[in-house]
Amino acid sequence: MKGGAFFILAIFLLHSSFLVHSQYLDSCDNNVINFNEYTSFDTTAMACQVVWEKESFTLRYAKAGIGLWSFLLSAYNRNSWIAMAFSTNNEMIGSSAMVGWMYLNGTSKVLQYDLKGKDSKSVLPDKGNLTVIANSSSLFVQSDRMYMAFQLSTPQPLTNLLYAIGPFILPTENDGLKLSMHRTYISTTMDFETGLSHTQASPFTGLRKTHGALNMIGWGIFMPIGAIVARYFRHLDPVWFYTHTTVQILGFLFGVVGFMLGFVVEGFIKAEVTYHKNIGITILIISCFQVLALLVRPQKKMKIRKYWNWYHHNAGRILIVLIISNIFYGVRLGMEGPSWYGTYAAIVAIMFVTAIVLEVRLRRQR
Known part of the structure; x- marks a missing residue:
């Protein structure tokens, strides 16, 4: 009975997590937003695209001038870092990423990282190929969503974009602001002229x-x-x-x-x-x-x-x-996401409950 109750509770919690996801999805339906008090650039006239629906990532961007581009990335606040990387070959290695997070005390950081490898020693803070406009980077939280803003000096941004969510352990000055391995990520391409984005499937x-x-x-x-x-x-x-x-x-x-x-x-x-x-x-x-x-x-x-x-x-x-x-x-x-977790968790729960029932029967027979 306890095993069955645990299984029902697990399904309820999994369902609730999807409700939380959908509740805070930034869908671009109301694209006219004004966060100018938190950013150094105008956010009221930006193109908007949901770039990672599964993890509720929404990207707003605008060409703010000759060789100047503004970006505002939003995601559900998981108390983790979020990242947006610009790549020449759709791979993490060799790309440069803007990474932002907020500490529990309310202070935040947005840094550029040079992704030279997959281990933390090869991910270098305050390095990279992006020309970030001084004092343009900021990160703030509104209505349980995290917003990372920054501006780049470039004639045209790279169209191969990667997005990632970090672990619950945030980088600190004591550990050299090193990034731990992301929890999940996605590789996409973005057409900044049409505003269309699509996921790049990994060949493996x-x-x-x-x-x-x-x-x-x-x-x-x-x-x-x-x-x-x-x-x-x-x-x-x-x-x-x-x-x-x-x-x-x-x-x-x-x-x-x-x-x-x-x-x-x-x-x-x-x-x-x-x-x-x-x-x-x-x-x-x-x-x-x-x-x-x-x-x-x-x-x-x-x-x-x-x-x-x-x-x-x-x-x-x-x-x-x-x-x-x-x-x-x-x-x-x-x-692989909650579908794999949920499927195997359900199978394990069924086998576990079955074993308990059979064990009770065996002990009674003995």
Whole structure:
């Protein structure tokens, strides 16, 4: 009952998050806004475009003079930094970004960053190729939305634009204003003449999603189901054993293919996923030993069988904990959004509630 209530609560909270998103969406319907008291330039006659609907990013811009462009980026205030990068090749590396955030005490910062790499040491504050007009940058919050304003001196802004949302840890002077890895990002192109913006799909998105789906199905679904069969259906001998073995081997095969694809994805996009990869390697090693354990399984009458059972059962429990943790971690790294989180969370909740019901039944029978 408690598990079911938790599942209903999780669905409610997920639904509520979408309501919050839509509630504070800046849709450009009322494009005439006046934030002149917060900015050094006029904001009442700017073109407007929703550039990232999923994360409620809206961009307003205007050509304010010869070689002068004004920008006003708004997003729902998540107490994180927001970023807008200008790129020559639609990639983060090599681009220059305007990044802004507000501290809890109400002070704010807007800085240019030179994105020379994906690690924080290669993201340099107060550097970059953008010519930012002095004293034009500002950041303020209105009606639960964060607004970042700045002006650039350029004949024509680059049309390849990237937007990102940072983690909840804000940069500080003590750590050299270094940026931690973003929570999510999007790559777009903008036609400043027509005002049209569209998302650029990554060529490796399909490969990354296949990697995630195979691991989720193989490690994250088949393996726990196999464990449930082994623990709660032993009275159906020998059907439980062959079912358990078949499901675990299928999960292992799916997982191995997904594991190999992970290295392919890492090589293509140069992702920094050290912890995720190391946990994945640990999962594969334990799984290999679990499969090999079937080949050396002692007979029931042998004294050593109880030690084999102890190892096999506890290794399986550790394996399931690592698998579920790494899948959620991988979804976060892949920035797949709430649909992947919600789907797998629902599957885990169903398996968990099922295990509780079967465990209660098993204990009553004993």
